[in-house]
Amino acid sequence: MTVTSPVATDTVLSMQGVSKRFGAVQALKDIELDVCAGEVVALVGDNGAGKSTLVKTIAGVYSPDEGDMTFDGRPVRVSSPAEAQHLGIATVFQDLALCDNLDVVGNLFLGRELRHHRALDEVEMERQSWQLLRQLSAKIPSVRIPVASLSGGQRQTVAIARSLLGEPKVVMLDEPTAALGVAQTAEVLNLVERLRERGLGVILISHNMADVMAVADRVAVLRLGRNNGVFDVSQTTSQDIIAAITGATSNPVSERAARRTSEESS
Amino acid sequence: MSTTPSTPEQPGGPAGIEEMPAAVPADLQDERLIASRGVRGAVSVFTSRLRSGDLGSLPVVVGLIIIWGVFQSLNSEFLSARNLVNLALQSAAVGTIAIGIVLVLLLGEIDLSIGSVSGLAAAIMGVTLTSRHWPLSAAVIAAILTGTVIGLAYGVIFTRFGVPSFVITLAGLLGILGLQLYVLGKEGSLNIAFTSALVEFAQQQFLAPAVAYGLVVLTAVAYLVSRLRSRARRAAAGLSTTPAWMLAVHVVALALVLAVAVLVLNQDRGVPYMFVLFLVLVVLMDLAIRRTGWGRSVMAVGGNVEAARRAGINVRFIYLSVFALCSTFAALGGILAAGRLAAVNQSSGGGDTNLNAIAAAVIGGTSLFGGRGSAYSALLGIIVIQSISSGLSLLNLDSSIRFMVTGAVLLLAVTIDSLSRRSRVAHGRA
Numbered sequence: 232m233t234v235t236s237p238v239a240t241d242t243v244l245s246m247q248g249v250s251k252r253f254g255a256v257q258a259l260k261d262i263e264l265d266v267c268a269g270e271v272v273a274l275v276g277d278n279g280a281g282k283s284t285l286v287k288t289i290a291g292v293y294s295p296d297e298g299d300m301t302f303d304g305r306p307v308r309v310s311s312p313a314e315a316q317h318l319g320i321a322t323v324f325q326d327l328a329l330c331d332n333l334d335v336v337g338n339l340f341l342g343r344e345l346r347h348h349r350a351l352d353e354v355e356m357e358r359q360s361w362q363l364l365r366q367l368s369a370k371i372p373s374v375r376i377p378v379a380s381l382s383g384g385q386r387q388t389v390a391i392a393r394s395l396l397g398e399p400k401v402v403m404l405d406e407p408t409a410a411l412g413v414a415q416t417a418e419v420l421n422l423v424e425r426l427r428e429r430g431l432g433v434i435l436i437s438h439n440m441a442d443v444m445a446v447a448d449r450v451a452v453l454r455l456g457r458n459n460g461v462f463d464v465s466q467t468t469s470q471d472i473i474a475a476i477t478g479a480t481s482n483p484v485s486e487r488a489a490r491r492t493s494e495e496s497s
Numbered sequence: 498m499s500t501t502p503s504t505p506e507q508p509g510g511p512a513g514i515e516e517m518p519a520a521v522p523a524d525l526q527d528e529r530l531i532a533s534r535g536v537r538g539a540v541s542v543f544t545s546r547l548r549s550g551d552l553g554s555l556p557v558v559v560g561l562i563i564i565w566g567v568f569q570s571l572n573s574e575f576l577s578a579r580n581l582v583n584l585a586l587q588s589a590a591v592g593t594i595a596i597g598i599v600l601v602l603l604l605g606e607i608d609l610s611i612g613s614v615s616g617l618a619a620a621i622m623g624v625t626l627t628s629r630h631w632p633l634s635a636a637v638i639a640a641i642l643t644g645t646v647i648g649l650a651y652g653v654i655f656t657r658f659g660v661p662s663f664v665i666t667l668a669g670l671l672g673i674l675g676l677q678l679y680v681l682g683k684e685g686s687l688n689i690a691f692t693s694a695l696v697e698f699a700q701q702q703f704l705a706p707a708v709a710y711g712l713v714v715l716t717a718v719a720y721l722v723s724r725l726r727s728r729a730r731r732a733a734a735g736l737s738t739t740p741a742w743m744l745a746v747h748v749v750a751l752a753l754v755l756a757v758a759v760l761v762l763n764q765d766r767g768v769p770y771m772f773v774l775f776l777v778l779v780v781l782m783d784l785a786i787r788r789t790g791w792g793r794s795v796m797a798v799g800g801n802v803e804a805a806r807r808a809g810i811n812v813r814f815i816y817l818s819v820f821a822l823c824s825t826f827a828a829l830g831g832i833l834a835a836g837r838l839a840a841v842n843q844s845s846g847g848g849d850t851n852l853n854a855i856a857a858a859v860i861g862g863t864s865l866f867g868g869r870g871s872a873y874s875a876l877l878g879i880i881v882i883q884s885i886s887s888g889l890s891l892l893n894l895d896s897s898i899r900f901m902v903t904g905a906v907l908l909l910a911v912t913i914d915s916l917s918r919r920s921r922v923a924h925g926r927a
């Protein structure tokens with residue numbers, strides 16, 4: 232797998248020493264994370280490792296207790312989701328937040344509709360929708376059907392496409408392939424690669440090792456609210472990553488894999 | 498699955514009228530789209546939509562035809578010009594209230610106090626007009642603003658304290674009825690002079706035949722022009738366009754329906770001013786819902802509040818504006834009803850006003866579950882309800898039967914709504 236992308240050199244988002252406490256719980260402790268333009272960074276970790284907290288901190292839902300954030304070379308403080316969006320950090324949360332009764336165009340442009348003589352400019356919105364979806368090679372049969380009638384992967388596509396309308400520099404995807412079928416997962420992974428080609432920094436949260444190995448350039452592992460290693464996907468195996476996630480080389484996943492291989496060979 | 502390589506911005510070009518443009522429009526390139534062209538295609542699209550439960554206003558139109566057929570066979574007076582003019586006059590006031598109900602239903606909320614608000618507005622107008630001798634315009638404006646203020650209060654309570662709209666407006670139903678009785682005072686009943694412009698407007702003013710036909714032509718032309726303009730813009734943007742024959746069918750159908758209605762009503766007194774006002778309000782609200790950012794926000798909030806909020810829509814403002822509009826329409830409806838009766842009394846806005854208005858919106862096809870519906874459901878629904886009421890009174894059946902029949906029709910309408918909703922979910926059209 233070659234992951235040398237020409238633009239993957241300048242860091243667009245950088246977190247240094249970020250900590251976050253919830254009462255007695257240290258959710259994040261001294262987290263470091265760098266994302267370059269044109270790079271997919273997978274954020275992995277077990278349940279409760281702090282992935283969601285970190286994403287919400289970047290997205291401006293939580294403000295960190297300590298630590299610094301640098302965006303596009305400038306130190307920034309993000310105190311609200313709107314501010315994060317304004318900076319150029321788009322987040323697609325797991326529940327997608329689509330309006331089922333509106334069509335694809337309505338959802339894509341929700342809250343930032345185009346006007347034509349003060350009325351909605353449906354024609355221009357539809358044209359731009361197609362343009363955007365084509366750029367993403369998205370497989371949406373019609374943009375004039377209610378979002379409810381789309382498959383899970385297509386809904387994910389609409390949600391991701393919507394996040395791109397604000398011209399972000401970093402896109403965070405929270406478990407975009409959870410609850411998707413095989414073909415739909417592949418579609419979303421293609422979409423992630425398309426985002427990388429556009430020079431965006433992508434933070435991908437996933438539990439699925441196969442997805443992570445397939446699409447990510449680097450993998451940042453969180454364990455119990457701390458950094459537990461950053462791996463270059465081209466020089467590592469999913470074994471190493473699982474070991475970092477669980478914190479041990481001997482873990483249920485590797486034991487199970489070892490047992491299966493020994494059974495097959497016997 | 499490979500899509501045919503194609504540039505996204507092919508100018509489709511208005512290449513002839515009936516023939517297909519040389520390049521496939523941007524929105525028809527996906528090979529999974531079931532191609533449907535020509536008359537047969539249009540019919541098959543329509544039937545498949547119906548099968549999947551996307552009924553739109555079809556049940557109410559079919560229901561109306563059945564109701565009219567039944568009553569006409571029982572009493573040949575029913576479809577007479579005279580009775581239809583009365584029907585139009587009776588529909589306008591409650592229909593206006595129903596427009597407001599459509600709006601709150603689109604948000605998935607409810608307003609139970611519209612009857613009381615319409616009664617209070619009528620009382621305020623009556624008292625300021627007769628006892629205080631205000632000019633009519635001032636009295637009407639005061640009454641309408643009262644409605645607006647009440648709606649704003651509902652909106653504030655709803656958005657600040659999160660009290661369910663059902664409870665807020667149930668309290669309003671009682672409280673505002675009390676306020677109405679208080680405003681009316683001891684007499685309890687006020688007559689508005691027959692010479693008052695309001696009463697004349699609501700009872701005796703009809704469009705001259707030439708004006709009525711002129712309006713029909715004007716409406717059809719305006720519709721045609723707006724369709725042609727959007728068609729040209731779509732073609733310029735490389736999107737698919739409605740075939741010319743279908744556009745012609747739509748325009749001719751609209752003109753025909755309006756012309757026949759005017760023709761029939763002109764046999765008697767003509768098209769009432771009040772009904773024209775109601776129609777104009779329906780069309781304006783329909784445009785506001787479908788064509789403005791505000792309307793899109795209303796639909797979004799009705800579909801998924803959280804999504805709307807995250808998209809940066811000012812959800813509070815949407816709730817406030819809709820509750821305020823609903824009560825404003827209720828107040829206006831109350832004034833029209835007072836004008837039609839030439840009187841205001843303690844039972845103004847009481848009785849079945851409330852439920853007729855809500856039933857009209859639901860029977861017309863606006864979903865109780867929010868996010869689906871159109872302003873036209875107020876028009877269709879109120880005509881159904883008034884037809885039942887007028888038909889039964891022509892048969893000399895008293896109000897006990899009327900309540901039961903209206904109740905049954907309402908239940909049927911809500912059942913169809915629930916069933917079609919389930920079917921829409923199953924067929925992916927929710």
